Amino acid sequence: MDIKKLKDQYKFCFSCASKLESKKGKVLICTNCGKNTYVDPSPTNGAIIENEKGEIMLVRRAKDPKKGYWDIPGGFINPGETAEESTIRELKEELGTTKVELEYLGTESDIYEYQGTAYPVLAFVFKAKINTENLYPADDVTQIKFFTPKDLPFDKIAFEGVKRALKKFIEKK
Numbered sequence: 001m002d003i004k005k006l007k008d009q010y011k012f013c014f015s016c017a018s019k020l021e022s023k024k025g026k027v028l029i030c031t032n033c034g035k036n037t038y039v040d041p042s043p044t045n046g047a048i049i050e051n052e053k054g055e056i057m058l059v060r061r062a063k064d065p066k067k068g069y070w071d072i073p074g075g076f077i078n079p080g081e082t083a084e085e086s087t088i089r090e091l092k093e094e095l096g097t098t099k100v101e102l103e104y105l106g107t108e109s110d111i112y113e114y115q116g117t118a119y120p121v122l123a124f125v126f127k128a129k130i131n132t133e134n135l136y137p138a139d140d141v142t143q144i145k146f147f148t149p150k151d152l153p154f155d156k157i158a159f160e161g162v163k164r165a166l167k168k169f170i171e172k173k
């Protein structure tokens with residue numbers, strides 16, 4: 001991850017709209033009010049879900065970025081939410097499921113490119129147990145499909161961090 005490239009995207013102070021000057025590491029400082037801006041990753045969540053046959057669920061993205069690509073269910077964490085709460089909310093919104101059990105797997109660092117900006121993100125990845133019958137694609141998702149591990153479409157998966165999470169998950173099985 002190129003921190004200089006990420007910092008170059010930050011031009012103005014969010015408080016007073018004056019120019020920012022690059023400082024050490026991930027810090028930028030306002031040339032007028034002196035307030036610091038930090039290039040921090042945004043937290044996201046993602047869920048790996050298997051059916052009783054050991055197939056893995058992917059969802060097709062309804063919106064940009066990466067519209068039409070495959071992804072695992074998940075999204076950005078809202079202010080005030082825990083990673084667990086946000087994962088459960090996303091699964092309810094995207095899949096129409098009601099009951100969710102989570103097991104924490106780990107994190108993945110990634111870049112989310114949207115509207116010409118590269119956002120650093122940190123994804124909290126969970127294994128989620130849900131009832132895989134009667135699911136329907138909702139909010140942000142056009143299709144739900146289960147893949148055997150060897151048939152996962154890695155060339156059509158939206159994000160590098162998701163690919164890494166899926167590979168780690170398969171290797172541990």
Ligand SMILES: [Zn+2]
Nearest residue numbers: 013016030033
């Ligand atoms: Zn300022």
